[in-house]
Amino acid sequence: MVTANNGGPPGRVHRLEDWGRRQLAYPIAKMHKAHYVLMNIECNDATLTELEHAFKFNDAVLRHLIVAMSEAVVAPSPMMKEEKAKSLAPQAAASSPTAAPAPQA
Numbered sequence: 134m135v136t137a138n139n140g141g142p143p144g145r146v147h148r149l150e151d152w153g154r155r156q157l158a159y160p161i162a163k164m165h166k167a168h169y170v171l172m173n174i175e176c177n178d179a180t181l182t183e184l185e186h187a188f189k190f191n192d193a194v195l196r197h198l199i200v201a202m203s204e205a206v207v208a209p210s211p212m213m214k215e216e217k218a219k220s221l222a223p224q225a226a227a228s229s230p231t232a233a234p235a236p237q238a
Contacts, residue, residue, distance in 0.1 A: 144176030147205040150213050161195045173206050 152169035161167070176184070181199070188197040209217070 143180045144174050146172065146174050147207050148173035148210075150210060152212055152216075164195065167195055171210055171212070173202075175205055 148171070150171040152171065154166050154168050157165055157167055185197075185199060188194045
């Protein structure tokens with residue numbers, strides 16, 4: 134997501150999330166997995182044009198999506214909240230006291 138910044142410095146990163154290697158919904162160029170990255174930046178029009186050009190002509194970038202926003206989003210994405218919950222679940226189970234075994238009849 135990109136917020137408008139007319140003038141001033143070339144850009145500012147508000148959020149950068151590395152979602153890692155994931156299964157694609159459908160194969161692209163015979164590839165079934167890809168590395169996902171979410172970037173929320175604030176930049177001017179010239180920088181946005183340069184970024185779009187770099188994404189379009191880079192063979193390593195399979196797909197890209199640029200969304201213009203009126204305000205910067207800095208909160209973690211739902212994807213990262215889900216990943217954090219998954220990573221904390223085994224730790225929470227290990228740190229909780231173990232239940233007493235049920236009596237046998």
